[in-house]
Amino acid sequence: xxxxxxxxxxxxxxxxxxxxxxxxxxxxxxxxxxxxxxxxxxxxxxxxxxxxxxxxxxxxxxxxxxxxxxxxxxxxxxxxxxxxxxxxxxxxxxxxxxxxxxxxxxxxxxxxxxxxxxxxxxxxxxxxxxxxxxxxxxxxxxxxxxxxxxxxxxxxxxxxxxxxxxxxxxxxxxxxxxxxxxxxxxxxxxxxxxxxxxxxxxxxxxxxxxxxxxxxxxxxxxxxxxxxxxxxxxxxxxxxxxxxxxxxxxxxxxxxxxxxxxxxxxxxxxxxxxxxxxxxxxxxxxxxxxxxxxxxxxxxxxxxxxxxxxxxxxxxxxxxxxxxxxxxxxxxxxxxxxxxxxxxxxxxxxxxxxxxxxxxxxxxxxxxxxxxxxxxxxxxx
Numbered sequence: 461x462x463x464x465x466x467x468x469x470x471x472x473x474x475x476x477x478x479x480x481x482x483x484x485x486x487x488x489x490x491x492x493x494x495x496x497x498x499x500x501x502x503x504x505x506x507x508x509x510x511x512x513x514x515x516x517x518x519x520x521x522x523x524x525x526x527x528x529x530x531x532x533x534x535x536x537x538x539x540x541x542x543x544x545x546x547x548x549x550x551x552x553x554x555x556x557x558x559x560x561x562x563x564x565x566x567x568x569x570x571x572x573x574x575x576x577x578x579x580x581x582x583x584x585x586x587x588x589x590x591x592x593x594x595x596x597x598x599x600x601x602x603x604x605x606x607x608x609x610x611x612x613x614x615x616x617x618x619x620x621x622x623x624x625x626x627x628x629x630x631x632x633x634x635x636x637x638x639x640x641x642x643x644x645x646x647x648x649x650x651x652x653x654x655x656x657x658x659x660x661x662x663x664x665x666x667x668x669x670x671x672x673x674x675x676x677x678x679x680x681x682x683x684x685x686x687x688x689x690x691x692x693x694x695x696x697x698x699x700x701x702x703x704x705x706x707x708x709x710x711x712x713x714x715x716x717x718x719x720x721x722x723x724x725x726x727x728x729x730x731x732x733x734x735x736x737x738x739x740x741x742x743x744x745x746x747x748x749x750x751x752x753x754x755x756x757x758x759x760x761x762x763x764x765x766x767x768x769x770x771x772x773x774x775x776x777x778x779x780x781x782x783x784x785x786x787x788x789x790x791x792x793x794x795x796x797x798x799x800x801x802x803x804x805x806x807x808x809x810x811x812x813x814x815x816x817x818x819x820x821x822x823x824x825x826x827x828x829x830x831x832x833x834x835x836x837x838x839x840x841x
Contacts, residue, residue, distance in 0.1 A: 461489040465546065465573070467565055468556030469505055470498040471664055473579050473605070477554055477729050478505060484740075485733060492545050494565075496557065497521065503528035510534065515542040517561075543568055554605070554732070555580050558666050560787055560829050563587055567822055570600045577732040579605040579725075581667075581679040585783045587825040588686030589776065594822070603732050604687055608632045608680055610728035611706035611719035612688060618737070624690060631708040632680050633700035635660050636755070637672035640701060644761050650800035652793070660703035660723050669790050673803055674757065678768040682779060692773055697765070699755040704744065720744065763804045767811070777816035780825060784832045785810035810836070 464481075468474045474493075481488050490511040495502045499521040506514045507530045516525060519538035526536060537545055546553075546568035553573040555562060560582045569576050570591065578584060584591060595602045604610050612630060638657045639647060655672045656665065663671065670676035677697045684695050698708065709717040721727055726741040759765045772778045789806035792798040798806070814832060819825055 462487055462552060463489050463491040463550040465492040465494070465550050465553040465569070466490070466556070467492075467494045467554065467562070467569070468496075468558070469493040470495040470501040471556055471558070472662060473554070473556035473725060473729070475501075476725055477556070477733075478509060480726060480730055480733060482509075484730070488733070491548070491550050494542055494557070499525040500528065506534055507531070513537060513545050515545060517542060517557075547572055549573075551575065552577065552732070554729075555583070556605075558582065558664055560586060560784060563822065563826055563829070566591060567594065570594050570602075571598050573600055575601040575603055575732070577603045577605045577729075581606070581670075581676065581683060582783055582787060584683045584686055585679050586776075586780045586829060587822050588683065590822045590825070592686055592689075602687065603728075604683070605725070605728045605732060606680060606683070607706045607721075607723070607725065607728065609683060609687055609707075610731070611721070612684065612709070614731070615707070615709060615717065615719050616688075624688065624694065626711050626713075627694065627709060628712045629694055629696055629710040630684065630690065631696050631698040631710065632677060632684065633698055633703070633705055633707060634674060634677045634757070635671065635703045636699045636701055637674070639672055640699065640755075642761075644763070644801070647801050648799060652796070655793075655800060659701065665794060666787065666790050669793065669803075670786070673764050674762040675764045675786050675803075675807075678764055679783065681768070682773070685773075697757055699757055701753050701755070702749075702751070704749065705752065720746075764807070767804060767808050771811070775816060776819040776825075777828070778811060780819070780828055781810050781814055781816075781832060782807060784829050785836065788833060788836045 466474050466477055490509045492513045493505055493511045494515040497518045499516055502514055503525055513535045515537045522538050549572050552575045553569040554577040556579050558580055562580045563583045566583050604613050656668050658668050681695050684690055685692055703723040705718045705720045707719045721742050722744045724741055727739055730739050730741050757765055771782055785807045789803040793803055
């Protein structure tokens with residue numbers, strides 16, 4: 461039996477992973493299910509899948525969770541004790557907790573898992589340099605679960621390419637989000653409900669808002685840089701509203717290789733769980749596709765792209781400020797404390813305001829992010 465940890469089991473990715481395991485596999489032993497706050501759903505999952513451990517990062521709901529747990533042999537852990545469970549060896553770990561806080565979970569996951577599936581953008585953006593190095597040191601396979609990076613990973617795997625010497629450019633596709641055809645001056649009074657109305661994907665709150673501002677695509681460019689050891693000038697963004705093509709590989713002979721599949725996160729998740737190339741979720745019928753559109757991103761419409769262009773991507777401090785200030789601003793917007801168009805203002809002002817420091821390891825990244833959150837909480841921008 462393969463032991464697996466699912467960090468973020470009550471979110472969209474976590475629920476989907478458990479559904480796929482339940483339907484397709486009988487060779488997985490669920491070792492650890494971890495959630496932020498949703499103790500009710502976590503209890504339901506534990507009662508069904510009988511993991512060895514369940515965890516809540518928010519310890520306030522410990523007793524509520526305990527009351528709902530039918531099997532008292534399942535051990536409950538909360539807060540920092542959750543990290544201790546990650547020190548036990550498992551076959552696989554899925555890191556599906558969004559936000560920068562997940563970085564505290566990733567080090568032990570890499571050290572004690574043979575394979576780690578990552579859908580968390582923020583951890584790779586802030587600490588990708590150290591995550592990739594740590595994975596190599598521990599001989600742990602990093603498996604990208606974002607559709608764009610998975611499509612590139614899959615292309616390289618089945619094309620038997622070991623490097624990118626014949627590749628001219630890789631385009632990551634973006635749907636354009638719910639405001640693709642809106643003028644920027646019309647977005648001042650956008651509501652949370654409107655920002656969450658994604659045209660093609662079903663994602664969590666932060667990822668959906670990041671998609672609407674195109675910040676998610678900026679973060680994905682940084683991810684691709686680290687995951688595939690690519691220079692930034694080999695990476696670009698193209699808007700593709702249908703979300704059926706997830707990346708485009710432009711080779712030096714001029715060919716364009718379009719990596720196409722359903723817009724369904726079950727595809728990379730099933731592939732992560734199963735080494736067999738056959739994937740029942742990847743069943744796109746090309747005869748049913750009526751049109752495929754590609755649009756050059758408008759940097760006036762999406763100011764995040766202009767900020768990203770000007771970002772010093774060789775500075776880890778700048779990348780972390782970009783990442784952290786966005787997460788902070790998105791949370792303010794979710795709580796109705798700032799307007800939608802102020803999200804990118806927060807990022808730009810933060811980049812000009814906060815002290816830059818040298819970053820040497822994952823611990824430095826975590827401490828610097830905590831410093832930035834503290835400053836933003838106390839001083840704002």
